[in-house]
Amino acid sequence: MVLSKLFTMPFPFFGKTHSTKELADPRRVLVSHFGNVSEAVQGMPVFVALRHRFPYADIAWLIGENIVPLVLDHWAINRFFIVQDDWYKHASEVRRIRQRLQSFAPHVALDPQNSFGSSLAAWLSGAKYRIGFGGKQRRRLNNIRVVAREPHRIERNLQLLQPFGIFGSDIGFDMPECEKDRLAARSILHRKGLHGNFAMLYISTGNFSEHCPSARWQEEQFGIVAKYLLEQWNLPSLIVWSGDESELRRAETAVHAAGGAALQAPWTSLVERKSLSKLATIFVGSETAELQIAAAVGTECIGLFESASALENAPFGREHRTVQVPTTNAERKRKRSVSPVGMDAISPELVCEKCDEVLTEILRPSTLPMRQVQHEHKKAA
Numbered sequence: 001m002v003l004s005k006l007f008t009m010p011f012p013f014f015g016k017t018h019s020t021k022e023l024a025d026p027r028r029v030l031v032s033h034f035g036n037v038s039e040a041v042q043g044m045p046v047f048v049a050l051r052h053r054f055p056y057a058d059i060a061w062l063i064g065e066n067i068v069p070l071v072l073d074h075w076a077i078n079r080f081f082i083v084q085d086d087w088y089k090h091a092s093e094v095r096r097i098r099q100r101l102q103s104f105a106p107h108v109a110l111d112p113q114n115s116f117g118s119s120l121a122a123w124l125s126g127a128k129y130r131i132g133f134g135g136k137q138r139r140r141l142n143n144i145r146v147v148a149r150e151p152h153r154i155e156r157n158l159q160l161l162q163p164f165g166i167f168g169s170d171i172g173f174d175m176p177e178c179e180k181d182r183l184a185a186r187s188i189l190h191r192k193g194l195h196g197n198f199a200m201l202y203i204s205t206g207n208f209s210e211h212c213p214s215a216r217w218q219e220e221q222f223g224i225v226a227k228y229l230l231e232q233w234n235l236p237s238l239i240v241w242s243g244d245e246s247e248l249r250r251a252e253t254a255v256h257a258a259g260g261a262a263l264q265a266p267w268t269s270l271v272e273r274k275s276l277s278k279l280a281t282i283f284v285g286s287e288t289a290e291l292q293i294a295a296a297v298g299t300e301c302i303g304l305f306e307s308a309s310a311l312e313n314a315p316f317g318r319e320h321r322t323v324q325v326p327t328t329n330a331e332r333k334r335k336r337s338v339s340p341v342g343m344d345a346i347s348p349e350l351v352c353e354k355c356d357e358v359l360t361e362i363l364r365p366s367t368l369p370m371r372q373v374q375h376e377h378k379k380a381a
Contacts, residue, residue: 023108023129023164029057030106030125032118034064034083037270037289038313040071041173041296042153043112048172049161051076060104062097062121069271070293073176079104088117094124101125108164111142112157131160153312171316173296177275184268185275192238192263197363199229199237199355200277200294201262202285203254204247217286217304217343219250223257224348225284225355230261232352233359235281237262240273282358284351286343288313295320300358304346319361321354 029050033043040063050059062081063071071077081100087093101124109122111132119139122130132142133156144163150156154171189195205216226237239262241251248267255264268276270293277283277294285291286304295301295315303315303322314322325345 026054026057026107026164028104028106028108029054029059030062030081030101030104030109030122030127031060032062032109032111032121032125033113034062034067034085034087034118034121035113035115036064037067037070038292039113039153040064040067041175041289041292042313043157044071044074044173044175044296045154045171046110046112046157046161047074047076048174049158049166049170050164052170053161053164053166058104060106062101062118069269070274071176073178075174075176083121085117088120094120097121098124110160111139112160114139129163131163133160151311152314152316154316156312175274175293175296177278177297178271181271181275184272185279188265188268188272188276189238189279192265194236194238194263197235197281198279199226199235199282199284200240200280200299201226201237201254202240202273202283202287202290203250204241204243204290205287206289215306215343217346219254220257221344221346221348221351222254222284223259223262225351226254226258226262228348228352229355230258232356233363235359238265238276238280239263240265240268240276242268242270242273281362282355284355291315300362302351302354302358304343304351306343319358321358323350323354 031046033040047059050057058078059076060079060081061077062083064085065082068080068082081097083097087097101121106125106127108129108131109125109127111118111122111130114133119132119141123141129144130142131144131146132139134145134147146159146162148156148159150159201222203219203222222239229235229237237258239251239254241247251264255262273290274293274297277299278297280299282302283294283299284302288309291301291303292315295317301315301320303320305314305322305324310322310324314320323346325343
């Protein structure tokens with residue numbers, strides 16, 4: 001899936017002065033980004049844009065080990081430097097990473113993650129130009145700093161390409177997929193008897209919900225959505241989950257609440273879920289990383305969000321829909337990421353309405369929900 005997005009605003013730089021000519025054709029580029037899965041997926045368009053502009057450059061990614069299976073064999077990336085999230089806290093790891101990065105000898109290093117560890121890696125690499133964000137969140141180890149003007153993280157990351165003279169870029173992900181994961185996903189669908197369109201409902205929300213139950217949309221509500229999709233769209237649902245036994249119990253509860261409208265997937269790995277979401281007609285969930293992956297492989301998404309996170313983490317593109325917890329003006333001013341009312345403030349009826357909006361655009365008229373067909377008949381009469 002490729003969406004066009006043009007950046008036309010002028011940009012100020014802070015830090016070391018530089019010549020555009022020196023950045024016009026870099027031979028080796030390092031992208032320092034070992035954050036979480038969601039942030040990594042949101043950074044993929046940077047690699048695609050760099051490869052399109054510099055087809056012969058050697059592009060490397062300093063990446064977290066948990067993200068590698070998701071992006072391995074990506075056509076835009078030449079090599080990976082794999083680290084753990086806390087590598088910079090251990091002197092031996094710092095020395096090892098420094099040696100490896102300096103042997104690569106990048107001409108330019110990009111720091112989309114904007115953390116101490118990512119900017120430290122860029123500095124350790126010995127890159128002459130280290131590009132990061134300016135403003136209040138600047139990292140002093142970066143010597144070219146771009147002021148972030150875009151609210152969405154994907155657009156903001158692409159602003160880091162402005163020192164290269166890249167002001168307009170197609171937003172593309174080109175997520176790789178190996179044959180093993182594709183076959184595993186198709187095998188799950190075959191065993192469940194799903195041979196056509198289906199909705200993928202992802203009920204897990206990561207570790208955060210364990211400490212904050214109000215940040216989790218209840219499994220019974222997923223069941224209500226699944227029942228609606230089957231009754232109105234003849235669209236069965238696959239309840240997908242990950243994690244421990246408690247998540248398995250939640251999946252079973254959602255299937256039971258669906259009343260025969262949903263099937264339960266077995267435990268799946270991150271890459272298998274990527275292949276499943278690629279085959280799905282629509283994706284519904286509240287886990288940011290899974291939403292980003294589904295959107296990146298071209299599946300229309302309904303994202304459920306707390307108050308503050310949707311602005312920068314919603315699935316990017318007009319074809320997707322976002323449902324947010326209602327917030328007060330005071331909460332918006334404080335930029336609260338978790339609303340005190342919790343995710344239960346999002347009604348299943350509102351999610352079903354968003355599903356209608358998406359499915360009306362992507363399914364054939366013969367599959368329109370029965371209430372819409374009845375409305376058309378009344379109009380004709």
